Each structure stands twice: as C-alpha cells, then as structure tokens.
Amino acid sequence: MSADLVLTGLTKTFASSTAPALDDLSLTVAAGTCTAVLGPSGSGKSTLLRVIAGLENPDRGTVSIAGRDVADVVAERRGVGMVFQRSLLFPHLSVLDNVAFSDRVSGMPRARARERAERYLDTVRLAGYGRRRVGELSGGQEQRVAIARALAAEPAVLLLDEPFSALDPALRADMHDLLEAVRADVAPTILLVTHDRDEAARVADRIALVEHGRLLHEGTVVDAYRRPESLRAAELMGTRNAVPGEVRGGMHRSALGEVAAVGVADGRATLVFRQEDVRVGEAGDAASLGLVGTVEARRPVGARSEVTVRAGALTLHAEVPSVSPLRPGDEIAVSVPVELAHVVAG
Incomplete structure (x- = not known):
C-alpha cells in the first residue's frame, strides 16, 4: 500500500501575503516510513500537506508518488489519505459506514464494503464499535475511526495534520501506541504535521524542521536532537x-x-x-x-x-x-x- 513520496522545489504564495507559504521546499519520504514535519505556527506545514493532497496547487515544484508526478491528478485519484485535527466524520452514518464510505463511493457492494470496514476498525482497535453512532464516541475514538476511514481507501501516502493535538496527554499517548500498531499492520507511508517535539520523536523515523516555508533540517530523530544543521534548527528542537x-x-x-x-x-x-x-x-x-x-x-x-x-x-x-x-x-x-x-x- 505504501509508496515513496518525493517533493521537489515546492513553492506556494497566497494572494493575501507577499511571503511564500512554501519556499523551494524539497523532501523525500521513503515508502513505509514516517516523517514528522515540525515547526512553529504559520511555518507552512499544513500548506505542505494540502499541496501533496491536491487541495492546493503549487506555483512551482513537483509532487511525485511512487515515481509518478501527480501534478495533473485530481485529489481523489492521487492515492493520498488525510486525517485532520478534527475527525470530520459523517454524523448521520454509523461508525461502520463512515469507514466503508470510500468503498461505497467507488461502487463496492454494501456487504463487501462493510466487511472491509470491520477489518480496518480492528486495525485501530475498535472491533465491535461498528454499529455505534459518531455522537457516542470519545474524541480519541473519533480519531481512531478517522484513521480507519483513511486506511480503508488504501492510500499510497497517509497525511496526518496534527490529528492528536486536541486530545489530553493520556489519550495522545494511546494514539501514539495505536499509530505504531497501524504501521506494523499495514506499513503506510506517513507524513505527520505536529508542533510537539516529543510526539515527533515518539512516532516518526525522521524529522523535517520547517520555518517560513523553508526546510531547515531533515534527518533521523537522533540527528534532529543531537546534530541539527543550524542554530535555528537546534532552537526548534528545544x-x-x-x-x-x-x-x-x-x-x-x-x-x-x-x-x-x-x-x-x-x-x-x-x-x-x-x-x-x-x-x-x-x-x-x-x-x-x-x-x-x-x-x-x-x-x-x-x-x-x-x-x-x-x-x-x-x-x-x-x-x-x-x-x-x-x-x-x-x-x-x-x-x-x-x-x-x-x-x-x-
């Protein structure tokens, strides 16, 4: 299910600002690995995810997934799944049908789609929750369902935009454990945006430090803490x-x-x-x-x-x-x- 993600020279400036949100940013995420993008508010992290997902078009640069430039590929056909800070689940659907949604949209019969949805609910440790309504779930359970829904679409790349930031510390720790289990089960390629250095170190293989739309440092977690590429990169790592x-x-x-x-x-x-x-x-x-x-x-x-x-x-x-x-x-x-x-x- 996973694939290499290669970003080359991405530049994006919005009409409301003279400063670029992304400034010649290049980054590679190897298939099956997790890279955490870490940086202060307004550094371009969420814009980066939106460009990868096809929700924004870059002014310059390329996004390549599994060796294929996806510049002309619409968002829903890029093979990218995305989970936001809010779960954005459909309140009128059951948990099971939320997870089955992408398969149903693609034309899969209801019974088969629900059967697959059950498997992904099991992956996120929510077996037996399929019949519940969204309003009956806790915040952490909602995010588990959102991850299951994204995985059910079998994306080549999974984008996580601060999905755990609204949870309390104990729930966040549970979600970190869950993400580790998901990686062991299905090995997706993951790009995670976070403000939290500890979270980045806990769940990622590599850390990319971004500020003012530019890549300041990219390397292993140990490199980010012990061998930063600049003084500013060291400061961002605390x-x-x-x-x-x-x-x-x-x-x-x-x-x-x-x-x-x-x-x-x-x-x-x-x-x-x-x-x-x-x-x-x-x-x-x-x-x-x-x-x-x-x-x-x-x-x-x-x-x-x-x-x-x-x-x-x-x-x-x-x-x-x-x-x-x-x-x-x-x-x-x-x-x-x-x-x-x-x-x-x-």
Missing part, C-alpha cells in the same frame, strides 16, 4: 545551550574549551548541546568541556528541575533531579561530554 566561538583549523574555540568542528568552515560558529546532557558538579576533563559558575535560577520542568548557571558573560542551562539541593547562589562546576556537543556555523 536546545537551550548555545555557546558562541570561532572555528580555526577544524577546531571550535569558546569559553568552554576546544572541540572538533567537523564540516564547519573557519569563522564564527556556535557550540550547541542539550540541557539534559550537562553534568552538574563535575569539572571538565579531556573527554568533556566545562567551567565553574554560579547558579542564577532554578525552576521545575516536569519531574526534574532546570538550573541556570552563570559564568561571566556565559549562561548555561542544565537539568537536575527534583531532589537536588542546588539553589541560587551556589557555586558549581558544569561540564558536557565532547561527543554530545555539536558545532554549527554562525
């Missing part, structure tokens, strides 16, 4: 530490020390690293970069706490256990392992 410095002869030099700068040209550059990777109370050694500073602030972050450490003009952020005795005014050593620090240009 990295709190950015240490300015300079690259000379392949080495980055900053207030923290020296570290290899692979693939970065000589000139100004920034050392970035995750706050959860900072070691508190440990001085730097040959395998790490470090300094001594003063705790400036502390605030809770879920079950842990984030401490802000000031050392001269440099500010660093670290995460510590909630039971840590650190408090503002304490002098501490902080360090980060060399292998967890990454240099980006600029």
Whole structure:
C-alpha cells in the first residue's frame, strides 16, 4: 500500500501575503516510513500537506508518488489519505459506514464494503464499535475511526495534520501506541504535521524542521536532537545551550574549551548541546568541556528541575533531579561530554 513520496522545489504564495507559504521546499519520504514535519505556527506545514493532497496547487515544484508526478491528478485519484485535527466524520452514518464510505463511493457492494470496514476498525482497535453512532464516541475514538476511514481507501501516502493535538496527554499517548500498531499492520507511508517535539520523536523515523516555508533540517530523530544543521534548527528542537566561538583549523574555540568542528568552515560558529546532557558538579576533563559558575535560577520542568548557571558573560542551562539541593547562589562546576556537543556555523 505504501509508496515513496518525493517533493521537489515546492513553492506556494497566497494572494493575501507577499511571503511564500512554501519556499523551494524539497523532501523525500521513503515508502513505509514516517516523517514528522515540525515547526512553529504559520511555518507552512499544513500548506505542505494540502499541496501533496491536491487541495492546493503549487506555483512551482513537483509532487511525485511512487515515481509518478501527480501534478495533473485530481485529489481523489492521487492515492493520498488525510486525517485532520478534527475527525470530520459523517454524523448521520454509523461508525461502520463512515469507514466503508470510500468503498461505497467507488461502487463496492454494501456487504463487501462493510466487511472491509470491520477489518480496518480492528486495525485501530475498535472491533465491535461498528454499529455505534459518531455522537457516542470519545474524541480519541473519533480519531481512531478517522484513521480507519483513511486506511480503508488504501492510500499510497497517509497525511496526518496534527490529528492528536486536541486530545489530553493520556489519550495522545494511546494514539501514539495505536499509530505504531497501524504501521506494523499495514506499513503506510506517513507524513505527520505536529508542533510537539516529543510526539515527533515518539512516532516518526525522521524529522523535517520547517520555518517560513523553508526546510531547515531533515534527518533521523537522533540527528534532529543531537546534530541539527543550524542554530535555528537546534532552537526548534528545544536546545537551550548555545555557546558562541570561532572555528580555526577544524577546531571550535569558546569559553568552554576546544572541540572538533567537523564540516564547519573557519569563522564564527556556535557550540550547541542539550540541557539534559550537562553534568552538574563535575569539572571538565579531556573527554568533556566545562567551567565553574554560579547558579542564577532554578525552576521545575516536569519531574526534574532546570538550573541556570552563570559564568561571566556565559549562561548555561542544565537539568537536575527534583531532589537536588542546588539553589541560587551556589557555586558549581558544569561540564558536557565532547561527543554530545555539536558545532554549527554562525
């Protein structure tokens, strides 16, 4: 059922704005994999999905599915399924007939369409719900039915436009588990739009970071967190530490020390690293970069706490256990392992 999705040079500008919603964006999603498109509001994520689905026409660029340019293919014949933030189910139809809808529209006999619908309800773990009305479902169940309806059309590509953002955290976690099960059952090619970094990391094989319609970074989940392609990409992934410095002869030099700068040209550059990777109370050694500073602030972050450490003009952020005795005014050593620090240009 899955197929490669290849986007090349997509550009789209709406009449209401001079800035492009998509700006020469190219991206490849391999058959059977899931890529999460992550970016702030207004970055072009939903426009990207609408162009792929055929609901908007790009000014330039191509959309290719299974090696076929679908520019002249109408939306309903592209082999693309789409699930939105709202389920958009038909309230006058039963759950079973909602899922069977695409088959019925294509002319399949009712009995056969319903038989297939039962199979997809089982895929989304809603076996036995077919006779219910839409109004009897919870929000999470509605989204499961919407996914089943999309899968029943056997799309080559499944587009998910923030389908879980309206659900509470527990339901979202359930939906993430469901998506994993769906991928194991039918292996669709998935492009998921989300604002949530944790969601992207949980369900996707790769992450594409988008801002102002441009692709800033594309790679594995680990790459997005540990090896972003730019300072802005690091910021979008929630990295709190950015240490300015300079690259000379392949080495980055900053207030923290020296570290290899692979693939970065000589000139100004920034050392970035995750706050959860900072070691508190440990001085730097040959395998790490470090300094001594003063705790400036502390605030809770879920079950842990984030401490802000000031050392001269440099500010660093670290995460510590909630039971840590650190408090503002304490002098501490902080360090980060060399292998967890990454240099980006600029």
